[in-house]
Every structure is written in C-alpha cells, then in structure tokens.
Amino acid sequence: MLLAVALLVAACDEPKAVEDAAPPAVIIVGDQEITLVEFKEALRRLLPEGASEFGPEDLVNLKRSLVKQLVEESLVLREARRRGLGVSDEEVLVEVEALKKGYMGEEFTEAITARYGSVERWKDEIRRKLLIRKVIDGIISTSVEVTEEEARAYYEEHIDEYRVPEQVRARMIVVADEKEAKAVRKRLRREKFEDVAREVSIGPEAEKGGDLGFFSRGEMPEEFEKVVFKLRKGRISRIVKTPYGYHIFRVEERKKGRKLRFEDVVDRIVEKIEREKADRAFIEWMAAAKKAARIEVREELL
The missing domain is CATH 1.10.4030.10 (Porin chaperone SurA, peptide-binding domain)
Structure with missing residues (x-):
C-alpha cells in the first residue's frame, strides 16, 4: 500500500x-x-x-x-x-x-x-x-x-484487462553468419532442433535447446514475430537476419487468444x-x- x-x-x-x-x-x-x-x-x-x-x-x-x-x-x-x-x-x-x-x-x-x-x-x-x-x-x-457484485461489475468494466492474447512457444537457433545458418538448416532435416541448438546457438536460451517459452505479440523483436506467428506448428522457418545474427525458428505449441472467466480472476479483482x-x-x-x-x-x- x-x-x-x-x-x-x-x-x-x-x-x-x-x-x-x-x-x-x-x-x-x-x-x-x-x-x-x-x-x-x-x-x-x-x-x-x-x-x-x-x-x-x-x-x-x-x-x-x-x-x-x-x-x-x-x-x-x-x-x-x-x-x-x-x-x-x-x-x-x-x-x-x-x-x-x-x-x-x-x-x-x-x-x-x-x-x-x-x-x-x-x-x-x-x-x-x-x-x-x-x-x-x-x-x-x-x-x-468487497462484495461479489462489486467484483463482477469491475470485471465487466475492465474486461480487456482479462483477455489473454494468442501465444506461441517456439525454439530458436541463432548463429553469427549466413553460411553457418544455411549449414545448420540442412542439419535440421535429420537432427533434433534442440540438440543442434545446444551445440551451435550463441543465444542464452541455447542451454534449454533454444526454447523461448510462450510469448505474445509485442514481447519479442518484430523480426521474430513476423515469422513465428505465421509459422505452422512443427515447421522450420526460413533464415531470418536481424542485428543479433541469423535465426532459425520452430514453433512447438500455440495457444489461442481467450477471455479469462470471472471465476479465474475474482481473487485478483477483490x-x-x-x-x-x-x-x-x-x-x-x-x-x-x-x-x-x-x-x-x-x-x-x-
């Protein structure tokens, strides 16, 4: 307080x-x-x-x-x-x-x-x-x-605060140059993405097999999101060049956007x-x- x-x-x-x-x-x-x-x-x-x-x-x-x-x-x-x-x-x-x-x-x-x-x-x-x-x-x-009526009224008036946007869980490999990125992408045809990520990726998430976890739009660099949110689950992306290096992505899971139920957020509202x-x-x-x-x-x- x-x-x-x-x-x-x-x-x-x-x-x-x-x-x-x-x-x-x-x-x-x-x-x-x-x-x-x-x-x-x-x-x-x-x-x-x-x-x-x-x-x-x-x-x-x-x-x-x-x-x-x-x-x-x-x-x-x-x-x-x-x-x-x-x-x-x-x-x-x-x-x-x-x-x-x-x-x-x-x-x-x-x-x-x-x-x-x-x-x-x-x-x-x-x-x-x-x-x-x-x-x-x-x-x-x-x-x-705080009565339930007050809490429910607040929920209805602030409903946008209780909408969860679409989320994606993806893995990423990032390397320093394009030639290496092309070689890595070829390896991904026969090797597990997470194993290659641990071996060659220079990003901090490499030790987790390149796992970026779940994220919504606006939480990652725009170059990432343009690719990842259009990519189908399990597919390997094209090579994406950014100021950080050359990236390759794979989408692991998707969560559709949804509205949280009043019952799920009532304690937080109260x-x-x-x-x-x-x-x-x-x-x-x-x-x-x-x-x-x-x-x-x-x-x-x-």
Missing part, C-alpha cells in the same frame, strides 16, 4: 535534555513536539549516498516530504494512544528475525549501528513501525469489504479493489485528522 507514513525510514526519539536548553521544536502536532535535532537525524537517514551532490532544490523537496511524513506519523501514533494499542516484545522479535535473514552477524550489526546508532534504537524504530501498521489496519479494516478502498479510507482519515489537529511547522528552522 502506498502509504508513506506506514514505512518510515526514520522516526524521532523522545526529546532529550541538554545542559543549557532543550533543542527548539520545529514541528508541533497537538501536544507532540519534534525538535530540530530529531528532524536533522531523520533527514540524515533519508539522504542517499553521495549526498554532497544532492542539489538545493532536491534537498528542499526532501525536507518537505519529511515534514509531511513526520506530521502524519505523529497523528497516527496519537491515534494509537487513543485506541490503547501497543506492540509486544515478541512481535518486535519476530520482525527482527525476519529482517536479519540473509545477513551475517557482524555485517548486520555494523550496518544497523551505522544507520541507527545502536541495535536497541533500531528495535525501537521497528516497534514504532509495527504500531503504525496496527493503527492503519484498524483505520481501514471496516472499509475494505485484492485490487481492497487496496483501492484501503488507500482511499486512509487518505480520508488523514485529511480529517490534520483538519482537527493543531499543526505548526517552523520552516525557518529547517
């Missing part, structure tokens, strides 16, 4: 006291404050490698995006408190173990420490992210029911409508939350 607030790259710690004075607040959402120190730390994590080449306009746009993200995060976390939601240590552990897969111990710890300062702080960020997910799930849960409803519900909730909240952004400090 394309909800920027749901997958925050950075989040802010609780305000920390300093010897002389607390850092100034740059974003205020209700009774929550985000300090300049916290904002800069969040911004640091968002900046890509080579940030020295990040243009002034790009930096301004990034800051605006981050402000929006942090405001929305604050509103969602305020809703979490209103609903009495929390995240258990076990839930955090499950997420941590899933994220650690594929990393070596020291390599993982070093990467986390470089980005978050410590593993414990990273776990705090995970807890925050999981809490945000819970809130969003709660906000949209009553809005994503999932799509659910996503659209969920996005719409969250956008509407966030708009109302922003309207009701006191939000102040001190742009001159950013």
Whole structure:
C-alpha cells in the first residue's frame, strides 16, 4: 500500500535534555513536539549516498516530504494512544528475525549501528513501525469489504484487462553468419532442433535447446514475430537476419487468444479493489485528522 507514513525510514526519539536548553521544536502536532535535532537525524537517514551532490532544490523537496511524513506519523501514533494499542516484545522479535535473514552477524550489526546508532534504537524504530501498521489496519479494516457484485461489475468494466492474447512457444537457433545458418538448416532435416541448438546457438536460451517459452505479440523483436506467428506448428522457418545474427525458428505449441472467466480472476479483482478502498479510507482519515489537529511547522528552522 502506498502509504508513506506506514514505512518510515526514520522516526524521532523522545526529546532529550541538554545542559543549557532543550533543542527548539520545529514541528508541533497537538501536544507532540519534534525538535530540530530529531528532524536533522531523520533527514540524515533519508539522504542517499553521495549526498554532497544532492542539489538545493532536491534537498528542499526532501525536507518537505519529511515534514509531511513526520506530521502524519505523529497523528497516527496519537491515534494509537487513543485506541490503547501497543506492540509486544515478541512481535518486535519476530520482525527482527525476519529482517536479519540473509545477513551475517557482524555485517548486520555494523550496518544497523551505522544507520541507527545502536541495535536497541533500531528495535525501537521497528516497534514504532509495527504500531503504525496496527493503527492503519484498524483505520481501514471496516472499509475494505468487497462484495461479489462489486467484483463482477469491475470485471465487466475492465474486461480487456482479462483477455489473454494468442501465444506461441517456439525454439530458436541463432548463429553469427549466413553460411553457418544455411549449414545448420540442412542439419535440421535429420537432427533434433534442440540438440543442434545446444551445440551451435550463441543465444542464452541455447542451454534449454533454444526454447523461448510462450510469448505474445509485442514481447519479442518484430523480426521474430513476423515469422513465428505465421509459422505452422512443427515447421522450420526460413533464415531470418536481424542485428543479433541469423535465426532459425520452430514453433512447438500455440495457444489461442481467450477471455479469462470471472471465476479465474475474482481473487485478483477483490485484492485490487481492497487496496483501492484501503488507500482511499486512509487518505480520508488523514485529511480529517490534520483538519482537527493543531499543526505548526517552523520552516525557518529547517
């Protein structure tokens, strides 16, 4: 789901006291404050490698995006408190173990420490992210029911999306020059196409006996399709010259174009409508939350 607030790259710690004075607040959402120190730390994590080449306009746009993200995060976390939601240590552990897969111990710890300062702080960020997910799930849960009538109506209105075009499965041999291609074509009169392909073809599909798999019009170079879609099953094509070399084709199978039945695609349609409803519900909730909240952004400090 394309909800920027749901997958925050950075989040802010609780305000920390300093010897002389607390850092100034740059974003205020209700009774929550985000300090300049916290904002800069969040911004640091968002900046890509080579940030020295990040243009002034790009930096301004990034800051605006981050402000929006942090405001929305604050509103969602305020809703979490209103609903009495929390995240258990076990839930955090499950997420941590899933994220650690594929990393070596020291390599993982070093990467986390470089980005978050410590593993414990990273776990705090995970807890925050999981809490945000819970809130969003709660906000949209009553809005994503999809009836069969809705799904069928969508199917009828978007029927072209559920038409499968004619497909062909073909094998190909490609060689570097015409003389070799002519010799190969003669061999195909008495030898198996796939065996010759494995021996002489310079294409990456050679190891599979030249098998290109199934494809529709528009998925292969035009020179291929002009020949293959007119070729009868089991027949060997003429030699076709392209910028890639000299090609010979044989059609293995054909599938006629067809319309997918509603029963075959209903799950896919329901999932799509659910996503659209969920996005719409969250956008509407966030708009109302922003309207009701006191939000102040001190742009001159950013």
